[in-house]
Amino acid sequence: SQQGEEDPQALSIQEGENATMNCSYKTSINNLQWYRQNSGRGLVHLILIRSNEREKHSGRLRVTLDTSKKSSSLLITASRAADTASYFCAYGRKLQFGAGTQVVVTP
Amino acid sequence: DTAVSQTPKYLVTQMGNDKSIKCEQNLGHDTMYWYKQDSKKFLKIMFSYNNKELIINETVPNRFSPKSPDKAHLNLHINSLELGDSAVYFCASRLSLVSGANVLTFGAGSRLTVL
Numbered sequence: 162s163q164q165g166e167e168d169p170q171a172l173s174i175q176e177g178e179n180a181t182m183n184c185s186y187k188t189s190i191n192n193l194q195w196y197r198q199n200s201g202r203g204l205v206h207l208i209l210i211r212s213n214e215r216e217k218h219s220g221r222l223r224v225t226l227d228t229s230k231k232s233s234s235l236l237i238t239a240s241r242a243a244d245t246a247s248y249f250c251a252y253g254r255k256l257q258f259g260a261g262t263q264v265v266v267t268p
Numbered sequence: 269d270t271a272v273s274q275t276p277k278y279l280v281t282q283m284g285n286d287k288s289i290k291c292e293q294n295l296g297h298d299t300m301y302w303y304k305q306d307s308k309k310f311l312k313i314m315f316s317y318n319n320k321e322l323i324i325n326e327t328v329p330n331r332f333s334p335k336s337p338d339k340a341h342l343n344l345h346i347n348s349l350e351l352g353d354s355a356v357y358f359c360a361s362r363l364s365l366v367s368g369a370n371v372l373t374f375g376a377g378s379r380l381t382v383l
Contacts, residue, residue: 203374258311
């Protein structure tokens with residue numbers, strides 16, 4: 162299977178804390194993307210990191226990529242209740258998705 | 269001005285029936301996808317079309333037949349529905365197959381419940 166893994170499966174934190182989730186993949190990639198899915202909604206693109214980049218920032222989001230380990234991480238700093246959602250990585254020619262990390266941020 | 273719209277949003281039907289889900293995008297994108305999300309939120313690619321041509325078919329049972337009448341539309345017809353087909357089906361599009369243009373825009377999903 163080409164399916165990747167995300168961990169943790171679920172994460173519960175307080176507002177203001179940082180949330181970190183990881184994605185491991187099995188194929189070679191040109192880039193890796195992160196998406197957010199709010200409950201009952203479609204996925205929304207957050208950030209894309211290219212294979213020749215090691216780190217990328219967008220607002221409170223920080224993404225790292227280690228192609229030697231075939232892994233990426235997404236850090237959400239100073240989390241807010243509105244960050245409560247599931248987060249998925251996507252990669253590869255077929256844009257396969259990881260299993261997702263469900264993040265709950267409590268006020 | 270919904271970019272990727274799917275209909276219906278909810279569909280409840282009996283086993284053995286045939287049903288269709290429709291998707292339209294007004295973004296001018298060349299490439300469209302169907303994904304299936306199960307109850308554990310696992311998202312699996314089913315099909316992809318580029319400019320009306322099927323480019324990805326991920327070993328989906330042939331009860332599922334996608335159709336793309338033009339590059340703005342990708343419909344999914346399912347014959348002889350089974351309980352295991354219950355899921356949320358997402359349509360998505362991307363600008364083109366060019367490597368730097370593969371950010372997906374998703375529809376809101378169609379929740380199919382087979383009884």
